[in-house]
Amino acid sequence: xxxxxxxxxxxxxxxxxxxxxxxxxxxxxxxxxxxxxxxxxxxxxxxxxxxxxxxxxxxxxxxxxxxxxxxxxxxxxxxxxxxxxxxxxxxxxxxxxxxxxxxxxxxxxxxxxxxxxxxxxxxxxxxxxxxxxxxxxxxxxxxxxxxxxxxxxxxxxxxxxxxxxxxxxxxxxxxxxxxxxxxxxxxxxxxxxxxxxxxxxxxxxxxxxxxxxxxxxxxxxxxxxxxxxxxxxxxxx
Numbered sequence: 001x002x003x004x005x006x007x008x009x010x011x012x013x014x015x016x017x018x019x020x021x022x023x024x025x026x027x028x029x030x031x032x033x034x035x036x037x038x039x040x041x042x043x044x045x046x047x048x049x050x051x052x053x054x055x056x057x058x059x060x061x062x063x064x065x066x067x068x069x070x071x072x073x074x075x076x077x078x079x080x081x082x083x084x085x086x087x088x089x090x091x092x093x094x095x096x097x098x099x100x101x102x103x104x105x106x107x108x109x110x111x112x113x114x115x116x117x118x119x120x121x122x123x124x125x126x127x128x129x130x131x132x133x134x135x136x137x138x139x140x141x142x143x144x145x146x147x148x149x150x151x152x153x154x155x156x157x158x159x160x161x162x163x164x165x166x167x168x169x170x171x172x173x174x175x176x177x178x179x180x181x182x183x184x185x186x187x188x189x190x191x192x193x194x195x196x197x198x199x200x201x202x203x204x205x206x207x208x209x210x211x212x213x214x215x216x217x218x219x220x221x222x223x224x225x226x227x228x229x230x231x232x233x234x235x236x237x
Contacts (some may be wrong), residue, residue: 026224073101075211085158095161167200
C-alpha cells in the first residue's frame, strides 16, 4: 500500500525489508536509506525543479518520529565521537533539532545554535548569505550570536546539519565560522544527498561523517527512479 506523505520518516525497518537501492526494478515513490547497523529508513522521492527527470530521496528530521530522530542522532554521535568534539554547532533550520540531540548523546550540556533571525545585538561582520537546494532563491542570512563566541573560541568544534546536498549551506556556515575565528574539526549530518556537495566542500571530504547517504535519482522510461551514482553513508565519506 502506498505511503501517505506523513507516513514517511516514522519507522526504521530491519535490514532486507525494502528492495536494494540499486535494485534493477527501480523505485516508485520511496527510496531506502541504510544506517550503519543495517536498519532501513524509507524516504520519499522528491522530483527536483527542472525537466522532471531528476529527483532526490528526502529527509526532514523534524517531521520524523522521535524514535527515528533519536536513532539518527545516536548514529551520528558515534561517528563524531572519535573526533572528540567539545562543542556542537547547529545549522538552521532543521539541523538545530539534530544538533541538540547529538549533543545530548555525546554527553554535552548544551549546543551552540546558529540563526537566520537577526537580533538587534548581532553584528554584520558575523553574518553570511545562505542558500540551499530546497530554497535556492529564498534569500537568508546566517548569523552567529556574538555572545556565543566564548563557548567556541579555542574549542574542538563539530558542525551539525540535517542534510548536506549541494554543500552551499555548509560552505556558507564554514565561511561564517571563519569570520568568527572558528575552524571546525569535523562536519556531521544525518544524510549526504547525492554528490554535488563534493565540489563545494572538496577540502572537507575526509572530515564529513554521516550515517545515511543517498544518490541523485534519474527517471527511466518505465517511470521508475534509479540511482544516477553510487552513495555510501558509513562515514567518513
